[in-house]
Amino acid sequence: MRTQVAIIGGGPSGLLLSQTLNRAGIETVVLERRSRDYVLSRIRAGILEWGTVEMLRQAGVGARMDREGFVHDGTRIASRHQSFRIDFAERAHRNVMVYGQTEVTQDLYAAQDKLGTPIIHCVDGVELHDLDTETPYVTFSADGRDQRLECDYIAGCDGFHGVSRRSIPEERRTEHVRTYPFGWLGVLSETPPVGSELIYANHARGFALASMRNTQLSRYYIQAPADDPLEKWGDQTFWDELRRRLPEDVAEQMVTGPSIEKSIAPLRSFVAEPMRWGRLFLCGDAAHIVPPTGAKGLNLAVSDVHYLSDALITGYQGIEDSLDQYSTRALARVWKAVRFSWWMTNLMHRFPEHTDFDLRMQETEIDYLAHSQAAQTVFAENYVGLPY
Numbered sequence: 001m002r003t004q005v006a007i008i009g010g011g012p013s014g015l016l017l018s019q020t021l022n023r024a025g026i027e028t029v030v031l032e033r034r035s036r037d038y039v040l041s042r043i044r045a046g047i048l049e050w051g052t053v054e055m056l057r058q059a060g061v062g063a064r065m066d067r068e069g070f071v072h073d074g075t076r077i078a079s080r081h082q083s084f085r086i087d088f089a090e091r092a093h094r095n096v097m098v099y100g101q102t103e104v105t106q107d108l109y110a111a112q113d114k115l116g117t118p119i120i121h122c123v124d125g126v127e128l129h130d131l132d133t134e135t136p137y138v139t140f141s142a143d144g145r146d147q148r149l150e151c152d153y154i155a156g157c158d159g160f161h162g163v164s165r166r167s168i169p170e171e172r173r174t175e176h177v178r179t180y181p182f183g184w185l186g187v188l189s190e191t192p193p194v195g196s197e198l199i200y201a202n203h204a205r206g207f208a209l210a211s212m213r214n215t216q217l218s219r220y221y222i223q224a225p226a227d228d229p230l231e232k233w234g235d236q237t238f239w240d241e242l243r244r245r246l247p248e249d250v251a252e253q254m255v256t257g258p259s260i261e262k263s264i265a266p267l268r269s270f271v272a273e274p275m276r277w278g279r280l281f282l283c284g285d286a287a288h289i290v291p292p293t294g295a296k297g298l299n300l301a302v303s304d305v306h307y308l309s310d311a312l313i314t315g316y317q318g319i320e321d322s323l324d325q326y327s328t329r330a331l332a333r334v335w336k337a338v339r340f341s342w343w344m345t346n347l348m349h350r351f352p353e354h355t356d357f358d359l360r361m362q363e364t365e366i367d368y369l370a371h372s373q374a375a376q377t378v379f380a381e382n383y384v385g386l387p388y
């Protein structure tokens with residue numbers, strides 16, 4: 001089997017890269033470890049930067065997003081002393097779109113099927129070979145057969161636990177990690193959202209976030225020990241704790257109901273450098289992880305796809321320089337999103353090692369954000385997404 005670009009991973013990175021390359025006339029094959037149903041069962045974040053909205057539209061997968069998504073031009077920040085709104089449109093002249101990652105992935109699969117792109121599910125034992133030559137190839141097993149995929153380039157879109165990053169020699173890789181001493185307990189419920197916009201709350205008991213998917217589907221999170229057993233968090237226990245952490249006016253009007261999804265996720269910041277090794281290019285979670293506070297995970301994957309698709313398209317036009325620039329260009333934006341996500345996580349969460357001074361610094365930072373147009377502009381331009 002042969003293709004131009006072999007893509008490891010059928011999540012948002014791999015699918016959007018494949019879709020973008022196919023529409024530029026470049027052939028791809030996507031190798032995905034899990035079944036399609038499994039991939040589409042994952043509940044992930046739901047905030048799209050405007051750059052992501054435009055990338056999806058350019059890739060021909062924006063129609064349902066434009067029909068069913070919700071454009072948001074602001075968010076609410078709450079703390080012990082105050083609650084205020086940051087207006088993205090006024091401060092950064094851009095918006096965000098509320099549209100679930102699961103929906104984005106579904107739209108990408110549908111578009112790829114329409115193009116007839118080979119997507120091989122339930123592959124096993126993927127190995128990358130001869131990455132530092134002009135004839136790299138991939139071996140794997142699928143349908144009970146050992147197979148080999150010859151290609152010009154390999155895109156490692158296989159997430160944090162994938163094989164691609166580990167295929168770069170350890171001595172050539174630098175990994176930067178910050179693990180946070182807490183996780184996020186998330187609940188999805190078929191209830192009307194508590195507000196028309198998101199609410200991020202800094203509370204003495206811990207962080208809370210009120211988000212949504214649509215007018216009848218709410219998404220809530222509370223900071224919780226990353227190793228808490230889910231059994232500890234029955235629905236009523238969760239709702240009671242969430243109410244304690246949200247502003248009173250919000251908690252009073254919150255409609256609760258049975259959770260249809262509940263999970264605890266650890267929080268970490270992670271960046272692997274470089275994002276290229278020979279003919280292998282890392283993209284998305286394979287290269288970096290951000291805490292969900294700034295809603296950057298999916299958007300950074302799209303950012304990498306923007307740079308990598310551009311580099312591969314111009315590379316096939318004979319302009320090799322763009323492939324050489326990919327890692328540097330992608331990482332420049334990755335680190336800015338990692339910074340914002342780290343800053344917002346430190347601003348909004350309670351850390352076990354916090355001293356009184358640390359708490360006063362947090363309160364003061366939030367107070368400064370509440371009253372400074374300049375501070376709100378900085379927040380807004382990072383939240384809606386810095387330019388590519």
Ligand code: APR
Nearest residue numbers: 009010011012013032033126158159162284285297298301
């Ligand atoms: N072989 C083939 N596929 C693999 C392998 C492997 N060895 N290892 C992992 N995969 C697949 C996973 O099953 C998954 O479907 O690669 C895909 C990676 O998808 P994601 O983890 O979603 O990563 P990415 O596409 O970069 O999207 C990043 O997804 O997880 C969220 O928070 C993350 O929002 C961010 C977004």
Ligand code: PHB
Nearest residue numbers: 045046211292293294295
């Ligand atoms: C979500 O809706 O899942 C969501 C929204 C904003 C975040 C994180 C998650 O910062």
